[in-house]
Amino acid sequence: MIVDAECGMPLDLGKWDCLWEEDADDSALNPDPSNLPPMDPRDAFLLADPSSSAGAYAPNGSSIVGSSGVSTPLANVSWLRKTEYITRESSSQRQPGSELKHVVAAPIDISRESQLRTIEASFAAQNDDFSLEELKHPNKPNVTAVESYPVLPDADIWANQYDLFRFSERPGERPADVEDPRLDCAILRPMKTEHDSFLAFYLTQDDESALRFKETRFAVGPYEVPDNEEETIFHFVRDYETVKVEQEVPNEFLLVMYDGDDGDPLNERKPKERGAYYKNIERKMHLKKKRANVYDQYEDKWEIIRMLHAPMGEDDEEERKEALAEVTDPMYMYLRADADADGEVDEGAGAAFADSIDVMAGL
Numbered sequence: 541m542i543v544d545a546e547c548g549m550p551l552d553l554g555k556w557d558c559l560w561e562e563d564a565d566d567s568a569l570n571p572d573p574s575n576l577p578p579m580d581p582r583d584a585f586l587l588a589d590p591s592s593s594a595g596a597y598a599p600n601g602s603s604i605v606g607s608s609g610v611s612t613p614l615a616n617v618s619w620l621r622k623t624e625y626i627t628r629e630s631s632s633q634r635q636p637g638s639e640l641k642h643v644v645a646a647p648i649d650i651s652r653e654s655q656l657r658t659i660e661a662s663f664a665a666q667n668d669d670f671s672l673e674e675l676k677h678p679n680k681p682n683v684t685a686v687e688s689y690p691v692l693p694d695a696d697i698w699a700n701q702y703d704l705f706r707f708s709e710r711p712g713e714r715p716a717d718v719e720d721p722r723l724d725c726a727i728l729r730p731m732k733t734e735h736d737s738f739l740a741f742y743l744t745q746d747d748e749s750a751l752r753f754k755e756t757r758f759a760v761g762p763y764e765v766p767d768n769e770e771e772t773i774f775h776f777v778r779d780y781e782t783v784k785v786e787q788e789v790p791n792e793f794l795l796v797m798y799d800g801d802d803g804d805p806l807n808e809r810k811p812k813e814r815g816a817y818y819k820n821i822e823r824k825m826h827l828k829k830k831r832a833n834v835y836d837q838y839e840d841k842w843e844i845i846r847m848l849h850a851p852m853g854e855d856d857e858e859e860r861k862e863a864l865a866e867v868t869d870p871m872y873m874y875l876r877a878d879a880d881a882d883g884e885v886d887e888g889a890g891a892a893f894a895d896s897i898d899v900m901a902g903l
Contacts, residue, residue, distance in 0.1 A: 672685045695864065776844065789820070789822070
């Protein structure tokens with residue numbers, strides 16, 4: 541708030557000559573206590589004694605004293621009283637028989653053995669006493685549970701990063717009721733101009749190219765490169781701008797229901813148990829078509845992309861192993877917390893903690 545030099549209260553110092561003249565009469569500013577000037581009747585109430593004036597608040601804010609000298613309780617105006625007064629008043633108004641009961645909290649055992657017993661009991665409560673018939677849907681009483689799966693992290697794809705893209709309308713040139721097998725192998729390429737960032741969207745020219753590309757990709761195992769692979773050509777369709785980007789997506793996951801298998805001895809893959817395997821989604825983006833601008837200066841625009849698979853580099857392999865360790869290495873969280881800025885780990889601390897980690901991993 542901007543105020544003037546007098547802070548909103550005008551003060552004309554020219555009315556007092558004593559401020560400017562030497563040895564002038566200053567009685568107007570400093571009256572004699574024994575010879576005070578007459579008081580304005582409108583200000584007389586300011587000098588009244590609160591303990592004897594009718595309708596005045598007492599100094600402690602607890603009562604009003606009327607003209608008869610009898611104290612009457614104040615109205616409940618909590619904003620006029622301090623907190624300790626309110627607390628004191630409320631405590632004095634309690635019933636004589638309603639004394640506070642002091643509950644003595646039982647000591648809590650926080651030893652390692654007690655924590656392990658608590659964890660084991662939680663597993664027993666969910667596994668031994670679990671019954672599908674007793675499950676109730678929170679808002680659909682007619683829906684009943686028919687099967688149960690343990691929820692586990694999906695180690696097969698945990699090292700991958702997944703983003704969820706939502707388009708304002710179906711991408712491509714085909715209507716919504718026409719099947720388009722090209723959409724699940726499209727390419728979104730980050731682009732940048734001088735003043736904007738967006739995504740370039742690419743599709744194959746025809747359905748046959750998309751089907752051939754997917755058949756080649758699924759004919760080999762994950763992270764393997766097909767032999768004598770033919771390149772797949774993707775054509776630029778249009779640009780999309782990001783309307784909204786959610787960097788944290790805590791409530792949406794990729795979920796795969798798996799009934800279990802015996803493994804693959806040829807690929808030395810261990811058997812995969814029955815369960816619902818999940819992987820979190822890193823980001824969620826809402827896209828809409830970007831209006832073409834002839835004045836945009838693209839740094840590196842491609843009209844076509846010639847797609848081939850390539851083996852992973854050494855840096856990519858290390859990054860993948862580090863991401864996968866989050867769900868395969870029982871020491872991951874502990875070692876990560878002790879890692880210094882250079883990524884070095886205190887091996888002695890890790891060895892000292894190994895026993896308790898092994899017990900937790902067994903559970």
